[in-house]
Amino acid sequence: MPDIEKIKAEAKRLLQEGVVDVVVAFKAGDTPLHPQPAFFRSPEEIDNLVYGSLCQNNLATFLTRMPKQSKLGMVVRGCENRSVNALVVEGQKLRENLYLIGVPCEGIVDWRKIVNQVGEAVLNVREEADLVMVETRQGQATFNKKELLHESCLRCIHPTPISADILIGEALPEGDPNLARTAVEEFESLPREERFAWFQQEAERCIRCYACREACPMCYCEECFVDHTNPRWTESGATPAGMQAWHIVRAFHQAGRCTSCGACERACPMDIKMTYLTEKLNHDIRSKYNFEAGMDAQTQPPFATVTLDDKNRFTV
Amino acid sequence: MSENKPSIALFQCRWCLYAPSDQEWVDHHLPSNIHLTKSPCTGRINPLYLLNAIQGGADGIVISGCLPEQCHFKTGNMAARRQLDEFNDFLDYIGYDRNRVRFVWLDLQDRGIIQKELAAFEEQIVALGPVDDLAVRVKPVAGGANA
Numbered sequence: 001m002p003d004i005e006k007i008k009a010e011a012k013r014l015l016q017e018g019v020v021d022v023v024v025a026f027k028a029g030d031t032p033l034h035p036q037p038a039f040f041r042s043p044e045e046i047d048n049l050v051y052g053s054l055c056q057n058n059l060a061t062f063l064t065r066m067p068k069q070s071k072l073g074m075v076v077r078g079c080e081n082r083s084v085n086a087l088v089v090e091g092q093k094l095r096e097n098l099y100l101i102g103v104p105c106e107g108i109v110d111w112r113k114i115v116n117q118v119g120e121a122v123l124n125v126r127e128e129a130d131l132v133m134v135e136t137r138q139g140q141a142t143f144n145k146k147e148l149l150h151e152s153c154l155r156c157i158h159p160t161p162i163s164a165d166i167l168i169g170e171a172l173p174e175g176d177p178n179l180a181r182t183a184v185e186e187f188e189s190l191p192r193e194e195r196f197a198w199f200q201q202e203a204e205r206c207i208r209c210y211a212c213r214e215a216c217p218m219c220y221c222e223e224c225f226v227d228h229t230n231p232r233w234t235e236s237g238a239t240p241a242g243m244q245a246w247h248i249v250r251a252f253h254q255a256g257r258c259t260s261c262g263a264c265e266r267a268c269p270m271d272i273k274m275t276y277l278t279e280k281l282n283h284d285i286r287s288k289y290n291f292e293a294g295m296d297a298q299t300q301p302p303f304a305t306v307t308l309d310d311k312n313r314f315t316v
Numbered sequence: 317m318s319e320n321k322p323s324i325a326l327f328q329c330r331w332c333l334y335a336p337s338d339q340e341w342v343d344h345h346l347p348s349n350i351h352l353t354k355s356p357c358t359g360r361i362n363p364l365y366l367l368n369a370i371q372g373g374a375d376g377i378v379i380s381g382c383l384p385e386q387c388h389f390k391t392g393n394m395a396a397r398r399q400l401d402e403f404n405d406f407l408d409y410i411g412y413d414r415n416r417v418r419f420v421w422l423d424l425q426d427r428g429i430i431q432k433e434l435a436a437f438e439e440q441i442v443a444l445g446p447v448d449d450l451a452v453r454v455k456p457v458a459g460g461a462n463a
Contacts, residue, residue, distance in 0.1 A: 188409060196411025196449045225364070234364050234371075240451035241371050248410065252363060255402055280409050284402060303402075306394035311384045314397050314419075 002169030015043045020073035026055045032125045033111040053109045058263040060217035077105035079261035081161035082294025083217040102164025104172045107153035152262025155179045184283045203243045215267035251277035256285045256301035321349040322375035322441040329358045329381040331388040359392030363403040371453045376441040380420040
């Protein structure tokens with residue numbers, strides 16, 4: 001766990017010295033399990049800043065929602081840093097207008113797992129090293145943080161921010177890339193009917209709230225393909241065909257751009273699994289083009305460039 | 317699938333059929349179960365078009381374009397190959413049979429290939445049987461809510 005006081009001191013310094021106009025970080029939310037994203041514009045407000053493993057959102061989402069010329073400070077974890085890089089590659093922000101306070105991340109705790117296990121309203125949550133202490137009306141419960149982590153955090157490869165301006169805390173060891181690969185390969189080895197049944201079952205629960213789109217830093221189109229009705233790019237009604245089209249195309253638009261942060265899945269109110277789609281695309285992009293989104297702020301994603309070795313890449 | 321013939325969507329790059337007789341055949345003498353969509357280049361074929369064709373009731377999809385380095389727009393076909401190939405892989409991953417999509421990359425010297433490829437593909441689709449996975453979109457009813 002990085003020292004919260006150091007994060008606060010750095011954020012305060014940025015605002016006092018006028019390095020940035022606003023610092024994007026988390027503050028305590030309405031309920032103990034949900035710290036919420038906050039925008040700190042003056043050094044006095046910084047006292048409200050919190051950081052913990054219950055911070056669910058990917059803060060890079062707000063990078064494209066602030067004025068393009070504004071100077072932005074941001075508390076970033078490994079995945080958020082990669083999202084920021086991917087957005088810089090796509091020309092959404094100049095890197096010199098950003099100041100990244102990097103925090104090595106030990107994984108995000110899935111609040112649903114806590115709620116499922118305690119089974120009632122949570123009054124207070126405390127974190128100590130590897131433990132999460134939850135206080136309810138019935139008493140206290142202690143969990144091991146490793147058991148509560150979100151699936152995409154269990155598969156995380158780069159937990160440490162790779163290009164932050166300042167890193168607070170010790171860099172963490174790299175994760176195992178095989179974990180992401182085996183998850184995809186396991187699903188691929190199922191028979192076709194089972195794979196489709198799984199996809200259908202996940203897609204049909206969708207209520208079309210578009211929380212996954214809003215939570216995703218890479219979904220920044222002014223007008224999304226499902227909102228555009230004339231011409232209608234694809235089936236977009238609340239029908240089985242519309243649900244399936246949304247899930248396929250939302251994931252496919254992330255091909256070569258997704259940084260596997262899992263914010264889409266955490267945002268879903270229906271608990272629909274969707275990282276299995278983007279993981280497949282990430283896996284393909286890694287194996288075919290040796291590219292990982294957000295690892296630097298210059299390389300264009302594979303679908304934005306072509307090279308002549310493509311001649312030998314496809315046999316059909 | 318209709319009673320006897322599968323419905324096939326053909327996406328054709330307008331430059332890929334160099335022989336006038338081939339282009340004429342595609343433009344005017346296509347069998348009625350093959351639905352032609354001409355595009356300026358394969359690079360213009362958005363993966364969404366494939367999905368729309370599938371959800372509109374197509375049993376199979378053929379995409380015909382030029383070989384690398386023969387593109388009228390220099391690199392359009394290369395960009396298309398990257399995207400469409402990955403889209404086909406992705407559809408296969410979620411359970412749509414990859415054999416229902418065929419890519420036909422044509423050389424400038426090729427003559428009469430497109431007819432052979434379409435015939436072979438039709439046989440392949442007949443063997444696979446009617447499509448049973450991705451949901452078909454609701455057809456608008458005249459005067460109804462979706463019209």
